[in-house]
Amino acid sequence: MLHLSLLERLTRKASGYMGKMARLSRSFREEDAHPDDFWAQTYLTPGEQRIYLGMDARDREHACRVTRHLLREQKNPSPELIAAALLHDSGKSVRRYNIVERVLVGLIPNRIAHILPPIGAIGIRAAHPELGAQLIAHAGGRPRVAQLVVRHHHSVGDPEAALLHHYDEKE
16 A cells, blocks of 8 residues: 655645546547557456456546556566456446436546446446446456455555556546
8 A cells, every 4th residue: 555645645636636626628529539458458368358448438538548558657567467457447348328328427436436326337337346346257357356446446565456446546
């Protein structure tokens, strides 16, 4: 777990909200998303590639940004952490969001989504780490990748999951 001062936590929160606003501005049309699918697939097993390609293009683009940021700043991240960065939001693919849902759900912090009724888009938002881990396991993906995906919002005691959460918040 990262131990941060109050100023560092506030700066990190502000950066996270700026990232959310930038993602929101890119969330209106899937056709406007341009994920680097060929590059991303080089880090994934065949089963993981199927999960990745089943994601919305906007989520794949976000996943590529998260992964590239992680690769720029971390020396020798594990192959499983790289794959988890690419697949961390794969659970959202079990139900496509319409544009209004995508915008509204994107504004709800994860901790709030967990206390709201688990229905529709809010339910997917709250459960997407678990859903993604199930998809990965069912596709024959690496167990550690599924474990990192399920922990990417609740990373207590798992330094790699904490890194994934950190970069997800930045992008």
